[in-house]
Amino acid sequence: xxxxxxxxxxxxxxxxxxxxxxxxxxxxxxxxxxxxxxxxxxxxxxxxxxxxxxxxxxxxxxxxxxxxxxxxxxxxxxxxxxxxxxxxxxxxxxxxxxxxxxxxxxxxxxxxxxxxxxxxxxxxxxxxxxxxxxxxxxxxxxxxxxxxxxxxxxxxxxxxxxxxxxxxxxxxxxxxxxxxxxxxxxxxxxxx
Amino acid sequence: xxxxxxxxxxxxxxxxxxxxxxxxxxxxxxxxxxxxxxxxxxxxxxxxxxxxxxxxxxxxxxxxxxxxxxxxxxxxxxxxxxxxxxxxxxxxxxxxxxxxxxxxxxxxxxxxxxxxxxxxxxxxxxxxxxxxxxxxxxxxxxxxxxxxxxxxxxxxxxxxxxxxxxxxxxxxxxxxxxxxxxxxxxxxxxxx
Numbered sequence: 211x212x213x214x215x216x217x218x219x220x221x222x223x224x225x226x227x228x229x230x231x232x233x234x235x236x237x238x239x240x241x242x243x244x245x246x247x248x249x250x251x252x253x254x255x256x257x258x259x260x261x262x263x264x265x266x267x268x269x270x271x272x273x274x275x276x277x278x279x280x281x282x283x284x285x286x287x288x289x290x291x292x293x294x295x296x297x298x299x300x301x302x303x304x305x306x307x308x309x310x311x312x313x314x315x316x317x318x319x320x321x322x323x324x325x326x327x328x329x330x331x332x333x334x335x336x337x338x339x340x341x342x343x344x345x346x347x348x349x350x351x352x353x354x355x356x357x358x359x360x361x362x363x364x365x366x367x368x369x370x371x372x373x374x375x376x377x378x379x380x381x382x383x384x385x386x387x388x389x390x391x392x393x394x395x396x397x398x399x400x401x402x
Numbered sequence: 403x404x405x406x407x408x409x410x411x412x413x414x415x416x417x418x419x420x421x422x423x424x425x426x427x428x429x430x431x432x433x434x435x436x437x438x439x440x441x442x443x444x445x446x447x448x449x450x451x452x453x454x455x456x457x458x459x460x461x462x463x464x465x466x467x468x469x470x471x472x473x474x475x476x477x478x479x480x481x482x483x484x485x486x487x488x489x490x491x492x493x494x495x496x497x498x499x500x501x502x503x504x505x506x507x508x509x510x511x512x513x514x515x516x517x518x519x520x521x522x523x524x525x526x527x528x529x530x531x532x533x534x535x536x537x538x539x540x541x542x543x544x545x546x547x548x549x550x551x552x553x554x555x556x557x558x559x560x561x562x563x564x565x566x567x568x569x570x571x572x573x574x575x576x577x578x579x580x581x582x583x584x585x586x587x588x589x590x591x592x593x594x
Binding site (some may be wrong): 304305 | 444445448449450451453454455457458459460470471472481487488489490491492494497500501527529531532541543544545547548554
């Protein structure tokens with residue numbers, strides 16, 4: 211079991227067929243995930259393609275995560291919480307400046323994604339809209355969005371299986387609104 | 403007034419401060435739009451950042467379209483129809499193979515975006531999830547998505563103002579579901 215400490219991230223390779231278990235060890239925490247084809251990192255996870263092919267804003271057990279080239283990247287085998295989406299971008303320095311009116315430095319998922327992805331020659335501009343695991347974004351019939359505390363309880367997890375060789379980046383979210391103001395770790399395990 | 407014939411596209415530059423009027427001349431047609439910073443095309447329109455900063459799935463008058471670098475790219479000054487979103491990806495050859503079970507060649511917004519963007523050295527992999535003008539994607543409380551005929555009437559338009567120097571690509575959508583099975587043109591005008 212690997213530990214992503216609060217307000218940090220990790221990036222690693224996952225082989226086709228391997229499983230990735232992403233765990234919320236304490237509950238009410240969010241993990242942003244992005245995926246790249248390990249053989250050609252210009253192929254990456256796509257919000258639009260996933261919503262298109264899965265015909266749903268909420269993505270859970272039985273759904274696939276799709277790439278910008280219309281290929282399956284991961285299947286979701288299990289999901290004990292059931293609330294994940296692509297709606298909002300990873301929190302970034304500008305999120306805290308614009309949304310939280312905080313001009314000072316603040317850790318962010320965006321920074322934690324691109325700094326961990328540097329070793330794979332992936333640049334900040336290459337980071338796509340992320341898959342927000344455990345995130346509880348509520349949408350009203352008129353489309354208005356609100357970020358509520360995650361519904362995840364301690365030990366909730368999502369189990370993914372890679373459909374191609376992947377580079378995966380994960381965070382333990384740094385944004386107050388996403389995790390009810392209490393920054394917590396995320397755990398993950400790679401299962402052969 | 404420029405004409406985008408049915409199942410085709412266009413790409414052009416728009417200077418900061420210039421306005422772009424995108425018109426549905428016959429009603430019930432969709433136009434997919436992507437934006438790039440004309441000075442550095444690695445900065446582009448972002449679904450996640452726009453939904454984040456505008457706090458809405460539906461984007462209309464008074465909203466801005468934001469880039470992956472958290473900059474404003476366009477403001478929506480007028481919108482006579484009021485239904486536009488980022489939910490689904492531009493239709494692509496794979497859309498017709500996977501969603502429509504059609505193995506044969508079919509024109510697509512994705513092809514019409516990247517072939518028109520080639521002259522600006524923008525590659526297919528660089529095309530982001532598009533802003534879907536006039537598209538009527540309905541979302542249920544459980545997140546399930548359906549593509550309904552557009553609500554736009556003949557002459558409906560959206561008026562945008564560029565917040566930076568832009569490269570803009572637009573289509574007249576090629577997908578049966580998006581336009582009630584009748585392919586139609588899109589008109590646009592650049593206004594100083």
